[in-house]
Amino acid sequence: MGKVLPMLGLAHLDRPFDYLIDTDQDASAVPGVRVRVRFAGRLVDGFLLDRVTESDHAGKLGWLERVVSPEPVLGADLATLCRAVADRYAGTMSDVVRLAVPPRHARTEKEDTPVPASSGPVAMPDTAAWTTTYSTADSFLASMHSGHPRAIWQATPGEDWPSRLAELAATAAAAGRGAILVVPDQRDLDRLEAACGPIFGERCVTLAAGLGPTARYRRWLAIRRGAVDVVLGTRSAMFAPVHDLGLIAVWDDGDDSLNEPRAPYPHPREVAVLRSHQQRCALVIGGFARTTEAQSLVTAGWAHDLVADRATVRSRTARVVALSAEDRRVAGDPLARSARIPGVAFEAARSAVAADAPVLFSVPRRGYMPSLACARCRAHARCRTCHGPVQLDAGNVLSCRWCGRVERSFRCAECGGSEVRALTTGARRTAEELGRAFAGVPVATSGGASVLDEVETGARIVVATPGAEPVVAGGYGAAVVLDTWAQLDRADLRAAEDAVRRWMAVGSLVRPHAAGGTMVIVADAGLAPVQAMIRWDPVGFAQQELAQRTELGFPPAVTMASIDGPPETIGAFVDGVGLPDGAERLGPVPLPAGVRAPAGSGDSFDGDIERILLRVDRRDGKGLAAALVAAQVRRNANHDTGPIRVQVDPPTIG
Structure with a gap:
């Protein structure tokens, strides 16, 4: 038997369910494959998360309908990351999996993925531009071989940042590990690709919204199958299934192009923080400016500064x-x-x-x-x-x-x-x-x-x-x-x-x-x-x-959630949230005319729209997210259908 995550997108059904597996499907039903199961009388898509020998379900178990593909696209590391992101943003794991795993293309799966001729560790890059400019670059680069350093990089004016990121990725590749480099938009991606192409050749691919679904899935499969170990892309590339990940870098994390418009609205910077912690890989968040979220990581001691001295900054x-x-x-x-x-x-x-x-x-x-x-x-x-x-x-x-x-x-x-x-x-x-x-x-x-x-x-x-x-x-x-x-x-x-x-x-x-x-x-x-x-x-x-x-009580000093929707709907929802001790409720306040739900959220706001903010101490952030999920579960169980949008740490508070 196996544990299957049905792709339902409902909070009260956001967990694995046990299904029996027929002997004919035993060989192909490996953890991570796409499956079809019967749920509540209808066939739904799902992912097989694990194989087990016993079930704690007392009732009768259903049978796995079929294995859609033998390709294990949702590996254990990626599934763990998706679960963590869903918990962080008070969303469902199935919604995060939709962001992480691209739609299937059967013909593409049947194609062989060629192994690049340049496979194997690359030569150590020349890092003089790092070590002569940034005071702690020596120790950071050395730590990439033996540990998982985390740094907030303050690029100097005029810095050739694509080349610097390419050198970091090459340092990880020289140790036999992979890298993910995330930038806000296509223009930045083109510059980064021009810097990485001569170093990595076919071992490097880009993932961006501009690719067609077939080309995107083909590249994604090459990453999953281990033929590619350096990934460049926009926000969704943060979930790329790179083997033995050694480095994650996010450039210009304050750019609003990195704000995910689909539920549960995860920011690549926060996904990078979670993934760096889970998979014990190096993390670099860089830019010419610095966000308060990045600074909070330094203030908390979780990450360190990677900056130039004042004389160098003034000269540039x-x-x-x-x-x-x-x-x-x-x-x-x-x-x-x-x-x-x-x-x-x-x-x-x-x-x-x-x-x-x-x-x-x-x-x-x-x-x-x-x-x-x-x-x-x-x-x-x-x-x-x-x-x-x-x-x-x-x-x-x-x-x-x-x-x-x-x-x-x-x-x-x-x-x-x-x-x-x-x-x-x-x-x-x-x-x-x-x-x-x-x-x-x-x-x-x-x-x-x-x-x-x-x-x-x-x-x-x-x-x-x-x-x-x-x-x-x-x-x-x-x-x-x-x-x-x-x-x-x-x-x-x-x-x-x-x-x-x-x-x-x-x-x-x-x-x-x-x-x-x-x-x-x-x-x-x-x-x-x-x-x-x-x-x-x-x-x-x-x-x-x-x-x-911190003095005023706004993110990132606190964890804040916004609930948007018609006044009576959000009022009833917030009344049912079991808030942690010390939580504050702000609002409701009307949102400007013309506000609509983000694309892909499934919401449709008409008429007056209001917002309620919930604020808790940063240490209680997980408790707030869990309380919001529990309220969503009760709402779904009661068949409340009014449109509502829940965001944890929304990019815009007003």
């Missing part, structure tokens, strides 16, 4: 300039700031162009004028149909950014005014203004559906939205960050942290100050995020943010 950093006293009149009026660029920014751009160097302008919005307000009372311009934000396109037509409805006769809901003015200037409008200001200089835009990966060196203007900044050989001569208030004034716990992360990503593309590189941040120099940029001190800023969240 551009000169960072914020608004001076005479420029603060621009900072005090966001409408004026969107209309023109301060003189200090123009001076930096002109100097770079005169030196035949490219200039980067970072704008927080794409489009023409993506955010408008009433010219009389300055209330945000909203669509009369869906209450979405109204924008102005290049043809001077007002339309809704959510539903696309054209607004032919605007009337302010607050004061009745009929004229609008810009709150922010989009990338296209900024490019027009800069084209007039820098006559004869080529102007390029990058953002939205048109993202540039690289631009040529030489005098040119590049206008990009955050995350879409193209790379240029030798770095930009200058960079200007505009409309910073749009990033700092968001009603979000992570607004300042995200702003610093995005600004440091821009600053890392600029030449060092010794080579004439200058970065201008159009914001008050007295603000803490701007001070962090001027000092280029991501660690200090993360420490400050963590201290503030």
Whole structure:
């Protein structure tokens, strides 16, 4: 007989069930294979987790219907990880398995997986770039051969991070172990693949959403069968079944592309922490900036700093300039700031162009004028149909950014005014203004559906939205960050942290100050995020943010769960949660109009949506997750069908 996990996705059925196995299926029914079983009168998919000789079930056992495939795709290590992730995020194991194991393709399974000619340990890489830059790199690299070190890596400005990650993976491979390198998006993955390809050849594969299902499953099988031992990918690659895993690395863990939109919403950073602990492998979480979650691992002593000394950081950093006293009149009026660029920014751009160097302008919005307000009372311009934000396109037509409805006769809901003015200037409008200001200089835009990966060196203007900044050989001569208030004034716990992360990503593309590189941040120099940029001190800023969240009781200093849904549904659910001692309930509070359930969650929110937050001490996080699961079990058993979304440590609290 065997223990089978039915893929039901229901909390009260989230456990293995015992089934009898016929002698004809005995050879193929090995732990990890896909099976079909009859459950409650219907055939369902499942995974065989284990073979046992006895059952503790007193009733009559059913028979395994059939083994779908003899391929053991859910190995013991992966099954243990999926169980741990489900427990961490108050979800079901079957939902996590769906994220971890790609859908089956029978024809692909029948193909032979060739063993690469370059199999076996690789040569030790040249790690001089690590050891000469980062003070504790020697001990970390040495520990990779004999232990499982864990470090939070603070990359220096301009660091060739794909090459550094490739060197870490090669160090693990030299010891005969595998590696998983996770990055936020396809652009980062392309750069990482270019760095790893020459070192590992066919022993290295990429896993990303852009692959077709057949190609993805073929590569996944190559990993499971041991033909590949270095995996590069986006968030789902964290579950890749690498044999004898020696290293997990996550780059830029604060990027919102790493936020999983499907239940139970596990973050790759947290999955990496769990997997590193379970499989005793090295862990590196790196980036130009630092999240408070990463800093909390250092503060707790679970991970160590991997940083450069201040002299090295200063030598690689551009000169960072914020608004001076005479420029603060621009900072005090966001409408004026969107209309023109301060003189200090123009001076930096002109100097770079005169030196035949490219200039980067970072704008927080794409489009023409993506955010408008009433010219009389300055209330945000909203669509009369869906209450979405109204924008102005290049043809001077007002339309809704959510539903696309054209607004032919605007009337302010607050004061009745009929004229609008810009709150922010989009990338296209900024490019027009800069084209007039820098006559004869080529102007390029990058953002939205048109993202540039690289631009040529030489005098040119590049206008990009955050995350879409193209790379240029030798770095930009200058960079200007505009409309910073749009990033700092968001009603979000992570607004300042995200702003610093995005600004440091821009600053890392600029030449060092010794080579004439200058970065201008159009914001008050007295603000803490701007001070962090001027000092280029991501660690200090993360420490400050963590201290503030500890004082206020926000993640990651505490464990917090959000429950979203109709008011009466979430109220009844929370009332049934057996909270640990000392737990706090915050809310309910209404969520903004237009909030919908994440793709793939199965939820459908209509009407008023509210949120309740549950907060407990970090030590009681497992207790809170278990209480939420128990409440879900009671809810399913009572056939409560109202839509609800439960997230542990949600990325956005508001």
